[in-house]
Amino acid sequence: MRAPAHVAAPPREARRLLTGVFAVLGVVMAAWGARMPAVQATADLGPGRLAIVLLAAAAGMVAGLQIGGRLADRYGPARLLIAPTVVFGCSLALLGQCRTLTTLAAAALVFGLAHGLLDVGANVSAVAVQQAFGRPIMSGLHAAYSLGALAGAGLTAVTTWLPHGTLFAIVGLAAAIVAVSAAPAARTVARLNHTQRQNEDSRDVAVPSASGAMWLLAALAAACLLAEGAAADWAAVHLRGLGAAESTAAAAYAVYSAAMAAGRLFGDRLTARYGAATVVRTSAVLAAAGLGAGLAAGSAAAALLGWMTLGLGLSTTVPSLITAAGRGGPRAVGTVAATGYVGLLAGPAVIGALASLTNLTTALALPALLAVVVAATAHRALKETR
Numbered sequence: 001m002r003a004p005a006h007v008a009a010p011p012r013e014a015r016r017l018l019t020g021v022f023a024v025l026g027v028v029m030a031a032w033g034a035r036m037p038a039v040q041a042t043a044d045l046g047p048g049r050l051a052i053v054l055l056a057a058a059a060g061m062v063a064g065l066q067i068g069g070r071l072a073d074r075y076g077p078a079r080l081l082i083a084p085t086v087v088f089g090c091s092l093a094l095l096g097q098c099r100t101l102t103t104l105a106a107a108a109l110v111f112g113l114a115h116g117l118l119d120v121g122a123n124v125s126a127v128a129v130q131q132a133f134g135r136p137i138m139s140g141l142h143a144a145y146s147l148g149a150l151a152g153a154g155l156t157a158v159t160t161w162l163p164h165g166t167l168f169a170i171v172g173l174a175a176a177i178v179a180v181s182a183a184p185a186a187r188t189v190a191r192l193n194h195t196q197r198q199n200e201d202s203r204d205v206a207v208p209s210a211s212g213a214m215w216l217l218a219a220l221a222a223a224c225l226l227a228e229g230a231a232a233d234w235a236a237v238h239l240r241g242l243g244a245a246e247s248t249a250a251a252a253y254a255v256y257s258a259a260m261a262a263g264r265l266f267g268d269r270l271t272a273r274y275g276a277a278t279v280v281r282t283s284a285v286l287a288a289a290g291l292g293a294g295l296a297a298g299s300a301a302a303a304l305l306g307w308m309t310l311g312l313g314l315s316t317t318v319p320s321l322i323t324a325a326g327r328g329g330p331r332a333v334g335t336v337a338a339t340g341y342v343g344l345l346a347g348p349a350v351i352g353a354l355a356s357l358t359n360l361t362t363a364l365a366l367p368a369l370l371a372v373v374v375a376a377t378a379h380r381a382l383k384e385t386r
Helices: 012-034 036-042 047-075 082-095 101-133 138-158 164-181 183-201 213-241 246-250 252-274 276-297 300-314 317-326 330-357 365-382
Strands: none
Touching (some): 012 036, 012 138, 138 252, 164 183, 213 330, 246 252, 246 300, 252 317
């Protein structure tokens, strides 16, 4: 991968902007998820009514990913960085003020829509910035999301005394203000995207086809994010079932997330040296072996180590898949991301259904098996991506 000859220096301002965007995504999503019980209690929602709110957010996000792909293709992804961040933050603040199912569902729909638009804008822009740098940076940008999520989880843990509406307002409005102040940097991203499109138009660029490689990338993204959904919703339950203390079980997803963040911090160097296909294949094997061994051992300590290894092993997969999808343009990125999030949202329910038919340990073998599939197909999906 070579930087265009007329780019004088790596666009560090654009990279800093995208690092901030990914971090904001992580912080906001962590705040929303961690204070969900307070949202539920304040609006007096049962599990079924809460599910409606979460479904509205998911529907908005999938729609935003698809609409974002089209908008980014027509107008450029830089336009999906500032305004969606402002709406994303303000809708979080609004969610903190809602007290009924109807208002919560409406606000959640807007929240999810803004999230989807921002996700496409950030990832498509990241492809262009990576091209300008001439070396992999995507994993590091996704590490910013992971670190932001950890920071957001820490913030919510030390502010439990604050009403959730106050916390949502502080976090959401801060995100909106930071986004507005970063508007000038978005112009640098816009120029890079324009340059990348001109370069691709001037030469024959291999892109994932709508019926071939793109759908393989989308399927692999769904497999990887299914595992993340399993870790988020089932890791603590798994450890409690093995006799772990409540505090140990509660730390399972944090351990998974920390390992994923650490892996992403080193992912760009490994990808630059060995290539995306080799790194993803090796990492997926590590993920499958680690989780499989943790499940087979049947002890809480081994299970915790298994979840940590799963996070480390899958850390480079989604950034590499998004990079590969970027060769197909914004719509391909939107399709791959949307399909991936379907896996994230559906995964916990699928595992729950399998557990009801067998047992939880057997059901949790699904992410390990899918990691094997990722390893087996990584070369075909990522053979030209660095």
